[in-house]
Amino acid sequence: MSVVGIDLGTTNTVVACVRNGRVHVLGDEQGRRLLPSVVSFHPNGDILVGHGAKARRAVDAKNTIASVKRLLGRTWNSPELEKARARFAFEMKEGPGQGPLIVARGKEYTLPEIGAFVLKRAREIAETALGERVERAVITVPAHFNELQRAATKVAGRVAGLEVLRILNEPTAAALAYGLGKGSKERIAIYDFGGGTFDATLLDLNGNVFEVLATAGDPFLGGDDIDDAIADRMADAFLVQHRFDPRSDGQTLERLRQAAEQVKMALSTQEQTQVHLREIAFGVGGAHLDLIFGLSRAELDKMTEPFVERSFKVTQDALALARLAPSEFDRTILVGGTSRIPLVRRRVEAFFGAPPMDRMNPDEVVAIGAAIQAAALSDASRRRSIPPPPTGFSVPRKSAPSFSDAAPQSSRAPSSQELSVDDDQETQAMRRDSVPASGRESAPPATSRGTGPGSATAPQSALPTSTARMTPPPPPTMRTAQPSSPVLPRSTAPMPARPSAPALPPLAPSALVPMTPASAKGAPGSRPFGTIDEPSPGSFVGGISSVQGAPLPQAAPVAPAARQPSAPSFNAPFNPDSLPQQSPPTGNALQQFMNAPAQPLPEQRPQYMSQPPRAPVFTKSMPPPVLIDVTPRALVVETAGGYCDTVIPRNAKIPCERTRIFATAQDGQQIVRVRVAQGEDGAFRGNTYLGEVELSGIPAAPRGDVSVQVTFELDADGTLRVRAADPTTGRQATAMLRLTGIAAESEIASMRARMEQSGAIVGG
């Protein structure tokens, strides 16, 4: 069973997978690696997804749904949906819980269901290419996506039968594809200009650690806008010639948009282009009226300029958040199809003062990053060893033991002292403190939900999730740590003492944990990352190896049929060490094999083998990536008078948690509802409403005498968990945050069942 990374784009979807330490972008039966994110409901009952569906846009716009990603997670009354209703030819109506429904051929579909059709097709492509089932995936979203949009994307994945391991930000995925395995220290800017959205993300790359410094985005800025502008100009031209406005007919407008996209793409390589559209309308006596439309690159540049301008406003916003200047970046990475426009490239270069990195295919780099993260997250043997906590409560100046220094000592430390304080009662008491009174599935950390064989853990082995108790100082093992400033893992200085901690003497009996097979196996060293099919794990060695001169795939490489000849640099293997200006070191041999005539594939060979390597090669000793992302919008709670109070500010690093205390507003108030929204507006209503958490059973008291402690926890997905607790009684809220407009578990199950029964999904 494989795990894949899926870039679910506004216009195109790409799926990739790590195999034998390499990333492969997976192509369909015809070798095409871009799957148009379009779903079309055919009169014969078929559901077309991809190229076939895209072709239907021109003839059956009413039953062909494109750009659904723009709408995912939006409520019926949102301005985004109003805009979409004006723009798209397909029919929409309001469903339960403000969720919009799409009506096609008499059937109603939720937005996640439409997304699920695309994801299901992507999954099929992957399964065919890999020759095995695919049930888990990392799915990417624009960095500015809010909670509701992320949750809706997750639902779409689940309806498509996928376990969503992570919702990953697209620019961060691109950074991962670029930087993993380089082992370098760089500051990079990701300029992600896609079909529907724009994101600017700034990162510090440090070995295997990727720290997002800031991110900013515009949900309504993309290549589609440029298409619309061109289509508008076409319509104007037609109107002048024939006194008929093609915009009056949704179907015709859809044709113009498609033609406009072709014009735009042609002008990325040519200076001038012309299209001939037949039978746009019928004139006197039924004569058909054609449109011949020509455009030069200079004219396109002029039309594109305002959109590019907007993208730099967003970029400035991100720079301001990070308090950095454009000149402080070592590298710019272009992502998304719109970044292929020559004007965009020129402007990015001028803005940052350095040529943008273009060795990676901007259409595929996000899926590649997602695949890398998917492989890392599904590695069941991943467990860093942890040094013991510092002993003093304040660290003496300039003599702080670093984690890396401490690690070796930790492994040898006989920790009898700490065990002696950890008697049964102590552990039990701590657990009582920490476990929420409510039986939410995620509440008790250790008791019933072990993973696989690990579920045999004895109750007393539970680790408290929150301890607020002063304990005797931890073992004095740190005394032996050599004083030195923290050392960073670099390729030259391998990460010290990650692995192979010699087994410690067992814990005191009460705290003893039955070793799970997995943990026992993991003890001598983590299984290397990215070596899915390799039999011998080998020990996990710190350090990063260069990918330079990586061997070719073992299978005889065959150039895929559908290679685009237009952009030779994208065909070169990704080589992070080569600057854009330089030719790749391995270029000659690789170019030769890639230019070799296509050969028929042997039947039994999995299809992915036909793809040349696209991205970093993983080695046994490469530490898996650690991504520290940020939340794009502030999370706020409503306070009296329609105002709001920020709990987690914009651009906070995740995972994180913050607790705020609120007082009751009325005498005898026994229920507190905490309403949660996302955004930076001072008025609660000005932000995107997410949902509410209710804390009931508060002891009756005068207003203000009872306080409620609200904890917001953002996990690595950027997914929010809100807990409310009454600090006086220790009572925790029973309800977790229920997001508005997001399907409940039962609905997801029924959508999934419907998906299984729905007509065949037809690709091609």
Added chain:
Amino acid sequence: MDRAVILAWLKVLDDLTYYALLSVPDDASHDDLKRAFHVFADTFHPDAHSGRPDDEREAIGRIFRRGTEGYRVLEDPALRTGYDASLAQGEPPSVASRRSSLPPARERVPGPKRLEDTLKSPMARPFARRAEELAKKGDWKQAKLQLSLAKNYEPDNEALALFLKDLDVKIRGAK
């Protein structure tokens, strides 16, 4: 094995200063801090522990979330100053950190005490705020109206009563 170490971390977590948590000296520079945070993240990021049982991952996640908060506070000069001051006053790290996690705007602008700060009822506060603004502009009559609305929620509040008296004097003086 690690389990005991994780447990030891949890026990001292609330007593560790952010400096100790991130393993940096008190006078760490911005660059020191970043380096240390990256080492911390590489050790404690929950993703680096995907092979562990749920409870261990949850515990490690807690340590990591504390670390991101510590990094945020120490990275911001204003927040760091406030945090250092709290520590210097002998507040235990857990209390000091709670103080410093208030939004920076409040942290930085203590300002004179406003009328609305004396109110317990959140319903009354907007009225008190408006009343104070109007009084500043010299519109005492409107201010009085707003104030009486606030008083509906908190009839016994002394500060409100005082302010009202003051307004009455001003209104009479204006006549």
